[in-house]
Amino acid sequence: MPSSSTSSNPFFIRAQINQTYHNILLDTGSSITIIHNQFLQRIYHNMFEPSQNSYISANCTTITIIGKVQLEIKINGLSTFITASVASSLVTDVLVGSDWINQYVLYLDISTRRLTLQDSTGQTTTTSLIQSNNTSCCTVRLLDQTTIPQYSESIITASVHLPDSSNLLFEPSSNCNQKAVVLPAALIKVTNSQTHLTIINTTNHPYTLPANTCLGTVSSSSVICATASPYQSQSTKFRSSEIRHFSLNSSHKCYVCHQKFLSQNNLFHHLRVQCYPPELRHQIETLTQHIDSTSHRKQIQDVLWKYGKLFDLRQPSKINITLDHAINTGQHRPIYTPPYRRSPQDHQTITEETDKLLKQDSIEPSTSPWCSPVVLVRKKDGNTRFCVDYRKLNDITVKDSFPLPRIEDIFDQLSQSTYFTTLDFKNGYFQIPLAIHDRPKTAFSTRDNHYQFKVLPQGVKNGPPTFQRIVNQILGPARWKHCLAYLDDVVIFSRTFDDHVSHLDEIFYLLHTHNFRLSFEKCIIATDSINYLGHHICRGEIRPNNDNIRGLLETPTPTTPKEIFRFLKGAEYYRKFISNFSRIASPLYKYNPSNSTHQSNTKPKLFTLSAEEQAAFEQIKHILTTDLVLRLPNTQLPFKIQTDASQLGIGAVLLQTYPEGDRPICYMSKKLTPAQQRWSPIEQECYAIVKAVELWHHYLHGHHFILESDHKPLEALMRKSQMNDKCERWRLRLQSYDFTVNHIKGTSNTMPDYLSRSPVDHAEDDID
Incomplete structure (x- = not known):
């Protein structure tokens, strides 16, 4: 065994276990704290809680758990507490795992061999690590060349020229750990001169180790003891994000078959081979099929496989968090509404x-x-x-x-x-x-x-x-x-x-x-x-998004003076944001109905815009659909929706109210199906509201907004139940949104009016 320890070596620290001094093994690779049953019988302890469990260690050794017990671990008078699993057999008397490490904060300074513990109140204590002489040790070498994927753990096979044994302590080579791969210290089992070890590649690229690489040493009597010493501030944090990354704060239990593992990597491998749903492979391939690089695609797929549980929808789940949703109603008395009559x-x-x-x-x-x-x-x-x-x-x-x-x-x-x-x-x-x-x-x-x-x-x-x-x-x-x-x-x-x-x-x-x-x-x-x-x-x-502006950008060229005038009136709503609007729109003003040239009670004739008029029409559309007028949503300003419906389609504009006026963010223009064209006016107007709110859900959800419509009966949409069945069902679809419906005059609703009469998007059936 080397004469100097490394950060990955196993450490024994001197502590009081339920008032009895003893050496305890600090093992960051174990997710639980374990105490040998024979040692437990020799010390004072509270009530023993029987239970039957078994854990599979990283080297495939089975550890049989027969119960649980509460332990006080006191280091230099600083008390910590942990619920430990009681094992019927264990290579050491007490093994402290990452459940204890993650509950407190440990600092390790290798150069001075000092271990510092900080409890939840901020109190600290320090011990000095002293390594004792080692008696039998043997070199552990890699059996076959192995490539470890980036950011991954792997189980490797190593050769050990020792008789079969299950009570051996593996200590990794410092040279090996300096090669960007990590070999945690472990208690291993040797069978037929071979053992299994967990190795971690912490780099962003695959790492290959040749056959016969020296991985470390194994011994049956390697002890590091500790004595108390004053606290010194120079230290390196021992419990880090890397440790948390490779060690969940649980027993690594399979959520499907409930088998338990001491290694997170073993659990992930088990899930991938046995317990993930069969469709997960297709889902992962679908999610990554757009990635051209084979190596890049493989890296992403490895991450998706590692956390495949996120996509397993076979069982409903609740998130594991201390926060929950509260409904604060003050001192209000309970409200009771009897059930409705039903078929x-x-x-x-x-x-x-x-x-x-x-x-x-x-x-x-x-x-x-x-x-x-x-x-x-x-x-x-x-x-x-x-x-x-x-x-x-x-x-x-x-x-x-x-x-x-x-x-x-x-x-x-x-x-x-x-x-x-x-x-x-x-x-x-x-x-x-x-x-x-x-x-x-x-x-x-x-x-x-x-x-x-x-x-x-x-x-x-x-x-x-x-x-x-x-x-x-x-x-x-x-x-x-x-x-x-x-x-x-x-x-x-x-x-x-x-x-x-x-x-x-x-x-x-x-x-x-x-x-x-x-x-x-x-x-x-x-x-x-x-x-x-x-x-x-x-x-x-x-x-x-094109979806935000297509409703206006793709409106067809007007074919009648009335259509041109509707477009012009809609654009004028935003003229304060358009420099020289009158000059740009001047070729179109002659189509104003007040101009006697175009006043007629007969059916309007189709015509074609001149090149100058067409250019004015396209320029105004361009200005209204670029950042010359459009703005990124500002969640500190109120949102507003204006909607309208016609016999041809529905239209809407999402706006935000600035000090200088309403600025548009998105436009919607959608055709109606023949069946929808036969709906009543209130149904068509309500349908426009539903489609606009749901289309812009990502802006509106969680915010109060104003909805403006020139159809006055819709003012009461959210205040009371609707006699119209369609409107009532749509009202319920909108109940998760916080908005107020205001009535406005048709002359103030010009852009939605134009969008509804020149619809762009194809109609879609709505069963409601």
Whole structure:
């Protein structure tokens, strides 16, 4: 054994274990703390809790656990506490794992051989490491040439010329650890002169070790003891992000078959081979098929395989976090709304939906005095969506003002990056736990039962700020460095591909640790351009999505004087932002109906614009769809939507109110199907509102906004139930948004009017 220790050597520290002095082994490779049952019987201890478990170590040795016990580990009078697993056999008496290391803070200074412990209150103590003489040791060498992928752990086979044994201590070679690969110290088993070791490649490229490489030494009696000494400030942090990266704060239990592993890499390998869903391979190939470089594609696929649980939707999940959603209603008395009358078919649908929610553990039986009515909303695919109408609950709920990030600040960060990944949470709200004391407020009744939600239901007020608060906490320091989240729109951004692999691994680790699930169909992985928050981002350029401006940009050339005048009146709404508007539009003013030349009660004749008139028309469209008028959304300013409908289509404009006036952000122009053209005016006007709000969801969700319509009956859309069945179902689709409907005169709604009468986007059926 070498005479000097390294940072990867095993360390024994002198401590009091439940008031008994003893040497304990510090093992960063173990996720749990273990005490030998024979040693436990010799010391004072609290109640022993029997349990039966077995763990597979990195070298495939099985450790049988027979119970748990609470231990006090005291170093120089500084007390720490940990629940330890009790093993029937162990190579040492006490092995302290990463559960204890991650609970406290350790500092290690190799040059002075000092180990410093800091508890949760900030108190510190220091011990000096003293290595004793070693008696039998043997060199451990790599059996075959091995290549370890970048940022990966691998199990390697090594040769050891010793008799079969399971009680040997492996100490890695310092020369090997200086080659950018890490060999943790481990307790190993030798069979037929061979053993298995865990090796970690910390670099961003594959690393090859030739056969017969000296990996370290193995011995059966290597002891490092410690004596107390004064604290010195010079130290190197021992518990680092790298240790956390390779060691989860759990027992590494397979979430499918519940088998436990001491090595995280062993668990990932087991999942990939045995327990991941069969469709995951196709999903990973689909997510990475756009990557041309084979080596780059392989690196990304390795990360996706490593965290495949994120895409496993076979079982519903709740995120693992201390925060939950609260519904603050002050001292208001419970509100009870009796269930609506239903047809037998609707009752059957409600029963089926509640059974699904019960199986997903999203709801539970309730005795709550609160009750909100159940409503059924038919979706585009013909299925029925189960909803609860929480309007009355929302009216008395105190608003949560947790801030959303400024969209312009997000774009500032993204403009300097080259590689992007966007993630979409699967049923994001249903992954958020609901505060136990507020669950009764979400109660609803069916024909036979009374239930309440255990997770955040759709339609409850303050869902967006809660989601933002939780995602911010989970992403932690990574936010604004290489990851951002705007509600459930998460983006990972990097300047180089190697950085992106590392950043992707880090964020997936955080989401994996907190038990999130992702929707693979909506995720985009490692690409050089993305559509994010309504804008297209590619290599430093940020432009509005074509979807934002196509409604105006692709409007056909007017063919009648009336069409020209509508376009001109719509453009005049923004004339204060357009320099020399009168000069640019002057060729079109002659089509004003007040001009006697074009006043006629007969059907207008089709005609063609002159070259000068066509140029004026195109120039105005260009100005209205570029940054000469359009602005990036500013979340500190109020949003406004103006909508309109005609017999041909629907139109809308998303605006923000600046001190100098309303500036447009996006345009919508969509045709109506023949069936939709036969709808009543209020249905067409309401449909325009629904499509505009849902189209611009990423801007509006989580913000209060104003909706302006020249159809006065829609002022009461969100205040009371609608007699019209279509409008009532659409109202329920919008209940998660916070907005006020205002009536405006038709003369102030000119641009939506023009867009609805010159529709661009193809019509689409809407079953509602």
